[in-house]
Amino acid sequence: MNSLERFVSACRKQSPDRTPAWVMRQAGRYLPEYREIRKGHDFLEMVHTPELACEVTCQPLRRFDMDAAVIFSDILVPCEAMGQRVEFVEGVGPVLHDPIRSEAGVAALSDFSAREATGFLAAAIERVRAEIGPDKAIIGFCGAPFTMASYMIEGGSSRNFEHTKALLYGDTPLFYALAEKLVTNLIPYLVMQAEAGANALQIFDSWGGALDAATYRERLLPHVARLVRETRAAVGREVPIILYLNGGAHLLEVLADADPDVIGLDWRVDPADAIERVGDRVALQGNLDPCTLFAPPAVVGRETARVLDAFADQEGHVFNLGSGILPKTPVASMEALFAEVHSRLPG
């Protein structure tokens, strides 16, 4: 089995020869060769330039024997394409101008043509395919409605999501209008990535864990489920859809009801608990605590083994961290992680 077959097979709850592995945000600042390129280019310039996006996407695969490349991009790309100005300010993070908090704000957002407005992403995926060949998986992605809406409504990152929740609870029709517009645009955006060569599509709900299950089920699930359903209708079952949510131990059943192929688990979720609650319905991805990678390599190996063992009985497991790798992670930790994953290779 090659990496692509192994990866897709695990996502589809079939029987790979071993557990496939990749790492969220594996193309990033913990790599000196990434930092070197980043010196000469700002973050959005890298996202917008297929040569650069391709180069940093491929960097980790040259160092570690990963089963998948995740395309270097950002979940805020569709916000830009819809007409909200996005900046990345050093030391602050993303700044989205003119936060969307009114009907007029939502109305001003335009539907976009994925190929026309975000063709750089398709081009980057095509370049990655040319470089890594047909045997590795490429993962495309987008943000989930709550996460995307929170950036657009708050105007950037947020600790508590006051404005977003004020709309969600207090002016639900306006929130729904935004969520619908987002999903309408995210579907062709994901489809474009699959057409360009992505073998799997991950929906990141980085902040959805800030909602209780009843609220998520009633107010977000319909939008997420539509995103999954209509994307799958277009790309087919052979491109698995992964739904990742950070801080979602209380939301597993709700996420499974969105009907993704895979649920991505953060590190707080007990694997046995996840297997029992939703493991028969979906494949599971995760879930090593990224902070483990700040401990010595022997500890990284031991904790990686603990995660692999915990999912041993799950039909369909993709090894990953429980959230994105942190910028100061030692490269030696990633080596220890993959050494442990590969020690499980059957022959």
Added chain:
Amino acid sequence: MNSLERFVSACRKQSPDRTPAWVMRQAGRYLPEYREIRKGHDFLEMVHTPELACEVTCQPLRRFDMDAAVIFSDILVPCEAMGQRVEFVEGVGPVLHDPIRSEAGVAALSDFSAREATGFLAAAIERVRAEIGPDKAIIGFCGAPFTMASYMIEGGSSRNFEHTKALLYGDTPLFYALAEKLVTNLIPYLVMQAEAGANALQIFDSWGGALDAATYRERLLPHVARLVRETRAAVGREVPIILYLNGGAHLLEVLADADPDVIGLDWRVDPADAIERVGDRVALQGNLDPCTLFAPPAVVGRETARVLDAFADQEGHVFNLGSGILPKTPVASMEALFAEVHSRLPG
């Protein structure tokens, strides 16, 4: 039943006449009269000055018919008393100098006499009692070992707790030495608060939700359980102990095993789920989403009712937010919240 009886009765799973209510961080920046005092004094000065701490503790009770006053203080007070310099920097948050990351760092922390080093807190509690009289509950508090250790190790707030977890996973004996020293000092610190007049003691594990259940159970629970056990041995069953953890839907059983009287739930926890999992062992406190208070008053009333209804069958429920009230919360929202709570008064 007066407020004190109602509050303690709910905490002890007896039968209060109605659900008692207070609000985490109720003495705070959302009140104009708090901001007025705060103009003339820095945060730590207010914590250290019994007159000021008493005044802001009592402010919310003059506006809202709450069942309890929570003493105005800070969980970092014991860090100072142990010899680590603590500063509150406007716009940054707490800064703890010389982060503790070595054996020498732990060894340099000194045990403190609660009355000598933190007598201002006892004095503040005594003043509050004199002002509010015997019929209202006073709540004292401290931080839990993981939360306290994380501030001391990171040197302040942290998003990912890299250094703390590097020790927890990679140099566990050092982490344990710090946790033990903390608990040894927190016990007499809590006891002092009860002796000064606190009717209940809350242990805040603000950041413990960043750990998975297996790690929390193995590495933190013994320290938390000792804090609960030895404090209770000193103050007696009549002073209930509340264990609050933010982001802890995955940790309820572990927290119950620490044997507090009450578990404080954040807003993400489904009440029915909590009742089923631990409701027979402990009373429950919570858990309205504090962001609800940014919606119009009618929505606040409706969501408050939803929480009260969800806990209707729980023997022992204390109404509260699921985490601290946010600084920009409109006062009208608090009015709507308490109006709904009081609408449930039986006669």
